[in-house]
Amino acid sequence: MWIRNLAVFVGDEAFGWSVAELEEALDNHRCQPCGSQTQRTDGFVPPLKGQDPMAYEVDGFIYCMHQETARLLPGPVIKEVLDEKVELIQQEEGRKVGRKEKAELKEQITFELMPRAFTRSRRTGVLIDTRRRRILVDSASAPRAEEVVASLRKALGTLPVTYPAPKAAPYTSFSNWLRKPSLLPEGYTLGDRCELKGTKDEGAAVRFTAVDLGQEEILAHLDTGMVAVRVNLAWQDAMELDVNDKLEIKRIRPLDQLKENIDALEADDAVAELQAQMTLQGTVLRDALDSLYEYFEIGAQ
Incomplete structure (x- = not known):
């Protein structure tokens, strides 16, 4: 797990x-x-x-x-069989197949193909x-x-x-973190990627990857009115993750400290291994979410 x-x-x-x-x-x-x-x-x-x-x-x-x-029954497969049947009817009976008849043929084809579809x-x-x-x-x-x-x-x-309901808009906090990393929730440090979006022009967006998030170019974008909607963070040298403006957590990856603990797991059987993994990652996630949710005043800890 x-x-x-x-x-x-x-x-x-x-x-x-x-x-x-x-x-x-x-x-x-x-x-x-x-x-x-x-x-x-x-x-x-x-x-x-x-x-x-x-x-x-x-x-x-x-x-x-x-x-x-x-069941996997792709639309193009149904369409191909339907087109063949329609063409055959038009050739043999010399008439045009109407919309209602096409719908009935499609339903019949789906019924015939469904038992043969892979799952x-x-x-x-x-x-x-x-x-x-x-x-x-x-x-x-x-x-x-x-x-x-x-x-x-x-x-x-x-x-x-x-879903967790933060007291303040996360993108405001994300932007503040980029300007002043000391404002980050306890235990977190900035990673190396983020996504910014414009507040006026909905199509304006820029992503930074494998960079120093404190660089002047990023701060300049923030000064023009853009906000951070996704930011990469590290939690206590144990794992890194991306958090977006809905507080969804993406791309969770163990860092050296947690990797060593994972590699050290020597469970006797599958059940013991699963339970060890539950404790290991579950505890790290619990603590990381505690800090994040305390910052955004989400629920009682």
Whole structure:
């Protein structure tokens, strides 16, 4: 387990279920195979293939796995078969195929091809921090993360969590950090990339990569009215990450200190290894989010 991107959902109250109750709920909402005419199914699967548990717990963290299975029936394939049928009808019957008939043919073709379509599964890890009332979804896509949380909510019956709501606009703070790094949340230092956008011209944007974020060119852009909407940060020499103006965490990468701890893991089996990884990365993420959320006055720690 290594979380690379992070969408965080925060609850106002302690989660009112035990690990056993969560496991039972996930087991009752397993991802089922696609039927011959089913385009998509979703639900939960064991995090470790070949193992039965639907969730694993250690040090206040619970890890589970969401899965979406979909049949791959590309639109161009349907269109190609449809065009062939339309052309055949026009040649054999000497008439034009109307819009309504085309729609009916398309529906028939889809029905015939669906059982022969390949299926593809997409798995998304979910790390639940019960001590901080946070749901951490390993996804770079906000819509995908919302789908996973909606599925978890459906399984549990209720799950009152929302995106973190900062007291002030993050882009204002990001811009201030670039001007004065001492304003950064405790434990953070500037990295080497950022993205700026104009506040007047919506199309104006500039990205800097592998540079000193305090350089004059960046500060000059800020002075013209641009704001920072994404910034790269390092957390206590343990990991680096990008945070955007929605407080989504992207491109999480371990730094030397954490790499050494990861390389030192010598678990006896897959379960022990997963739990060690949960503790290792989960604790670092918990502390990093604590500092970031305290800065933006998000929830009680």
